[in-house]
Amino acid sequence: MSPLLRRGPARFREISRTDLTSHARSTRYSPDPTQGTQYRIDSGVVWWGAGPVDGPPRPTLILLHGSGRNGQSMINMWHEVAAAQGVVLIAPDFDSIQGWDKGLPDPRSALAVLAPASGLYPVDTARIVHFDHLRGGIAAQVWANRFDGPWRAVAVHAGTLSEEHVIAVETGVPVRHYLGSVDRVFPFGPARDAGRTIAAAGHPFELVRLEGQNHWLYERGEDIAADAWVRLEE
Numbered sequence: 001m002s003p004l005l006r007r008g009p010a011r012f013r014e015i016s017r018t019d020l021t022s023h024a025r026s027t028r029y030s031p032d033p034t035q036g037t038q039y040r041i042d043s044g045v046v047w048w049g050a051g052p053v054d055g056p057p058r059p060t061l062i063l064l065h066g067s068g069r070n071g072q073s074m075i076n077m078w079h080e081v082a083a084a085q086g087v088v089l090i091a092p093d094f095d096s097i098q099g100w101d102k103g104l105p106d107p108r109s110a111l112a113v114l115a116p117a118s119g120l121y122p123v124d125t126a127r128i129v130h131f132d133h134l135r136g137g138i139a140a141q142v143w144a145n146r147f148d149g150p151w152r153a154v155a156v157h158a159g160t161l162s163e164e165h166v167i168a169v170e171t172g173v174p175v176r177h178y179l180g181s182v183d184r185v186f187p188f189g190p191a192r193d194a195g196r197t198i199a200a201a202g203h204p205f206e207l208v209r210l211e212g213q214n215h216w217l218y219e220r221g222e223d224i225a226a227d228a229w230v231r232l233e234e
Helices: 071-085 107-111 114-120 135-146 188-200 221-232
Strands: 012-017 037-040 046-050 058-064 088-092 123-133 151-157 175-180 205-210
Touching: 012 188, 037 114, 046 071, 046 114, 058 071, 058 135, 071 088, 071 123, 071 221, 088 114, 088 123, 114 123, 123 135, 123 221, 135 151, 135 175, 151 221, 175 188, 175 221, 188 205
Parallel strands: 012 205, 058 088, 058 123, 123 151, 151 175, 175 205
Antiparallel strands: 037 046, 046 088
């Protein structure tokens, strides 16, 4: 895994996809209760883990969920990829992280789970990447832009970062944003503008336009996860 890091302005790329579109009308969804194991660290942060528990160090995904969900919902979306590819999944519950109710959580609180997770799963600290949804996606982009963390790449679904939150960086991790063309929460035009701003700030940025898709992740989430993994593992 060696994502391209650049100095100064980076490339912005927009692509269109029809094969990942969800036409779901129902918004009913509950995570599979058999997927993932729940843990709590001494600070009170709750997180979910899944993936191989032994063997050599494995690539690791930090998964940040959206509003009204918990970490298990993200484990659910990535469970098949983890099983097929031998990926470790780490998904904090944001309502247990200080600051989530007032804005975006302090990344140090969420990253505090990495040490205990490394004692339970074969985490490769040189191959940590993000996949995140909605508010979690916004948080991940802020973290990647403003904090020196272990992540090597970020992919998000339906999480447009406001341009005023972006600062210029010398070396920016790549960001990929999957967004429905008819998403009413995050309209596509502002997302394109934000992506160009993030690229100009130094992050290689890909905006994936999901033609005909709205804001809903959970019908095609496993397919989006599989597609994202192809890019994240590069």
